[in-house]
Amino acid sequence: DxxxxxxxxxxxxxxxxxxxxxxxxxxxxxxxxxxxxxxxxxxxxxxxxxxxxxxxxxxxxxxxHSPQDNQFVDAYPEHLKHLYLAEEERLKKQYKTRDDSVLSEEKLNKAVESVMTEEKFKKKTSNQKAKEEYEKIKAERAKKKEEAEKRRQQREEAQRLYKQKKMEVYKILSKKTKKGQPNLNLQMEFLLQKIQQNT
Structure with a gap:
């Protein structure tokens, strides 16, 4: 049958x-x-x-049996075939590198997540917790102290520069002629420079 x-x-x-x-x-x-x-x-x-x-x-x-495999090889004239083949290889390499970079990023993310989850699920004793807390507070204090020191140094430097500039201006403006009169030429030059700097 x-x-x-x-x-x-x-x-x-x-x-x-x-x-x-x-x-x-x-x-x-x-x-x-x-x-x-x-x-x-x-x-x-x-x-x-x-x-x-x-x-x-x-x-x-x-x-x-789809004709996509021989798409670049058979459809083009012989003298241009090498150009199309080179272009195809370049595109394949581009796609490969993109895929590799995406894969490496995914692997990195997974590794970070696994480390974080391991840390979460580890049970800590009260002594370990207290030590961690102490270390954290200590680090924060050190950081604050360092920032305060930096600010103090910057303030001192700014004050020193201000005093130095003020002293130079005072020296220029307090210069006197042989007769003991204030030197108006120097004062006018100084004012002219100041106006030019501001504009």
Whole structure:
């Protein structure tokens, strides 16, 4: 009762046994079944299962023989083929490096997460907790002290520069002529320089 049918498109062998009496396999590769009222129950379900497998195989075969593989090689003239091949390789390398960078970032993130979760789940004794708290407070105090020292040094430096500048201005403005009069020429030059700096 078994008949072996060879399809033209899929080149696969299928056995149609007595449970598949209600199906016809056309040369185009399509499997056609009769209406469901003819075969219902276990045999009909088996028939549908075989039909699904057949369609899956056809789909796979279409994917395997897709013309995308030879896209860059055959479609271009011989004198330009090397350019297209080089471009294809460059694009492949680009995609590879992108994928590698994404993978390395993911690995790094996973490593950081695993370390953090390990630290979370480690049970600490009260002594360890107290030590950590003490170290944290100590570090904060040292940091504050260092910042205060920096601010003090900056303030002192600014005051020193201000006093030095003020002293220079005082020396210029307090210079006197031989007769003991204030030197107006120097004062005017100083004021002129100040105006030029401001504009």
């Amino acid at each position: 078994e008949a072996i049918i060879r399809t033209t498109s899929a080149e696969r062998l299928f056995k149609c046994n007595s449970s598949l009496k209600g199906c016809i396999l056309f040369e185009s590769g399509r499997l056609h079944t009769y209406p469901s009222h003819l075969g219902q129950g276990f045999a009909f379900q088996r028939k549908q299962k075989i039909e699904r497998k057949y369609r899956k195989l056809l789909k796979k075969e279409r994917k395997i």
